[in-house]
Amino acid sequence: xxxxxxxKGGVGKTLLASLLCKAFADSGYSVIAIDADPDSNLxxxxxxxxxxxxxxxxxxxxxxxxxxxxxxxxxxxxxxxxPKVDDLPDKYCQEYNGIRLMVMGRIKKGGSGxxxxxxxxxxxxxxxxxLARNEVVILDMEAGIEHLxxxxxxxxxxxxxxxxxxxxxxxxxxxxxKLAQDIGLRNIAVVGNKxxxxxxxxxxxxxxxxxxxxxxxxxxxxxxxxxxxxxPLVDASQQIxxxxxxxxxxxxxxxxxxxx
Amino acid sequence: xxxxxxxKGGVGKTLLASLLCKAFADSGYSVIAIDADPDSNLxxxxxxxxxxxxxxxxxxxxxxxxxxxxxxxxxxxxxxxxPKVDDLPDKYCQEYNGIRLMVMGRIKKGGSGxxxxxxxxxxxxxxxxxLARNEVVILDMEAGIEHLxxxxxxxxxxxxxxxxxxxxxxxxxxxxxKLAQDIGLRNIAVVGNKxxxxxxxxxxxxxxxxxxxxxxxxxxxxxxxxxxxxxPLVDASQQIxxxxxxxxxxxxxxxxxxxx
Numbered sequence: 379x380x381x382x383x384x385x386k387g388g389v390g391k392t393l394l395a396s397l398l399c400k401a402f403a404d405s406g407y408s409v410i411a412i413d414a415d416p417d418s419n420l421x422x423x424x425x426x427x428x429x430x431x432x433x434x435x436x437x438x439x440x441x442x443x444x445x446x447x448x449x450x451x452x453x454x455x456x457x458x459x460x461p462k463v464d465d466l467p468d469k470y471c472q473e474y475n476g477i478r479l480m481v482m483g484r485i486k487k488g489g490s491g492x493x494x495x496x497x498x499x500x501x502x503x504x505x506x507x508x509l510a511r512n513e514v515v516i517l518d519m520e521a522g523i524e525h526l527x528x529x530x531x532x533x534x535x536x537x538x539x540x541x542x543x544x545x546x547x548x549x550x551x552x553x554x555x556k557l558a559q560d561i562g563l564r565n566i567a568v569v570g571n572k573x574x575x576x577x578x579x580x581x582x583x584x585x586x587x588x589x590x591x592x593x594x595x596x597x598x599x600x601x602x603x604x605x606x607x608x609x610p611l612v613d614a615s616q617q618i619x620x621x622x623x624x625x626x627x628x629x630x631x632x633x634x635x636x637x638x
Numbered sequence: 639x640x641x642x643x644x645x646k647g648g649v650g651k652t653l654l655a656s657l658l659c660k661a662f663a664d665s666g667y668s669v670i671a672i673d674a675d676p677d678s679n680l681x682x683x684x685x686x687x688x689x690x691x692x693x694x695x696x697x698x699x700x701x702x703x704x705x706x707x708x709x710x711x712x713x714x715x716x717x718x719x720x721p722k723v724d725d726l727p728d729k730y731c732q733e734y735n736g737i738r739l740m741v742m743g744r745i746k747k748g749g750s751g752x753x754x755x756x757x758x759x760x761x762x763x764x765x766x767x768x769l770a771r772n773e774v775v776i777l778d779m780e781a782g783i784e785h786l787x788x789x790x791x792x793x794x795x796x797x798x799x800x801x802x803x804x805x806x807x808x809x810x811x812x813x814x815x816k817l818a819q820d821i822g823l824r825n826i827a828v829v830g831n832k833x834x835x836x837x838x839x840x841x842x843x844x845x846x847x848x849x850x851x852x853x854x855x856x857x858x859x860x861x862x863x864x865x866x867x868x869x870p871l872v873d874a875s876q877q878i879x880x881x882x883x884x885x886x887x888x889x890x891x892x893x894x895x896x897x898x
Contacts, residue, residue, distance in 0.1 A: 387781065388646065417781040418806060419806060544862070546865075549679060606838070
């Protein structure tokens with residue numbers, strides 16, 4: 379099963395990714411978490427010790443040069459656009475509490491006009507993880523779908539767009555929906571996060587007619603306090619764990635249903 | 639005066655940018671606002687009518703081809719890396735309530751290895767606005783400083799990193815500080831946003847020793863409600879307007895002090 383998570387910055391993509399990883403791992407699945415958002419820290423949220431010591435793939439210059447023939451940041455006339463990467467997950471995954479993690483680092487955005495050696499490795503790696511691995515893969519992305527393309531769109535069982543009760547996060551969701559449709563990705567669903575009241579929930583539902591809502595996560599000050607107190611966020615709020623478990627169930631029955 | 643605003647997604651960069659634009663305009667300055675964050679909507683926050691009708695520069699394909707010699711998204715052997723852009727601000731600024739606005743659109747991230755026609759135009763335009771215009775320029779950026787480089791670093795009077803009481807936003811601030819130092823940009827200051835209590839304020843101050851705090855903005859549910867009710871955010875909260883005015887004052891005296 380392959381799940382990609384996106385949405386506006388700050389809506390809580392990484393927390394949802396972490397708790398979904400745990401929910402899958404707890405029910406016996408083998409899970410690979412991919413941190414593809416350089417502005418977040420999936421390792422820290424998952425409680426990995428010393429997350430600052432994990433080197434992102436995009437910063438492994440020697441590896442990128444070995445695989446593409448070109449050194450990151452240096453002008454090169456040619457480099458391999460389809461580097462070999464199938465051995466990288468086993469070599470470079472970190473593991474903690476039964477969850478394996480790869481940190482991608484900063485991918486350069488953009489479409490057909492934007493090539494560089496780091497991007498070639500990251501794209502090939504994401505494609506490999508989505509198309510060729512049997513694990514549950516959970517991809518925590520930025521506000522967009524730059525890591526996906528026509529080839530990988532079919533492999534994504536669900537693109538989850540996280541929104542919070544704010545107009546901007548809903549606008550971003552619409553923009554992402556359009557980008558997803560452009561590459562033929564149609565398995566999109568929404569999770570509403572940081573919901574403080576019934577009226578905020580209704581705001582989200584009425585703002586996004588036609589979208590499938592997988593579930594809602596209540597706002598919980600406990601998470602904010604745990605963060606400030608430097609406690610692991612995945613264990614901090616029983617309410618949020620319960621909310622994400624029900625999203626996990628919706629995901630399983632939803633994807634199971636599609637497969638029939 | 640040239641002000642660039644950055645910070646983690648969701649911390650409130652765009653609201654601060656809007657209110658600073660207003661504060662400068664209200665005290666008689668001529669202001670150009672630059673929306674350089676494709677995941678936000680400075681036009682809407684500033685109250686521009688029909689923000690969805692503004693075409694971002696990066697999507698003006700004919701203009702980009704005219705100026706660089708290459709069409710966005712198409713492979714090109716050569717294109718002009720230093721296109722002429724000095725006429726663009728006067729041609730493509732939108733104006734509302736005395737504030738002029740340019741919407742940049744999606745810039746492709748990355749360093750020396752990442753070239754494309756859109757980036758060439760956007761980079762040249764930001765450089766021109768920072769180096770050659772006399773207006774107050776307020777640049778609302780993503781979580782990073784991709785729009786700045788060694789040449790423009792000297793022109794930025796203040797890089798404001800917005801943080802909220804959360805560990806991730808502080809981590810992002812440290813990462814941005816490092817990137818800024820790498821290009822020789824040292825005029826960095828912090829604004830703490832969405833502060834709910836004295837202890838949250840103290841968390842921010844104690845987490846960021848050595849950083850200069852320009853001021854703090856209180857959390858105000860009024861802003862959230864105004865957003866859900868589709869009211870203009872710049873006018874919604876008197877508390878926040880007051881907080882930003884004092885940040886505006888700190889900025890003026892701070893930059894005036896440096897210039898002596």
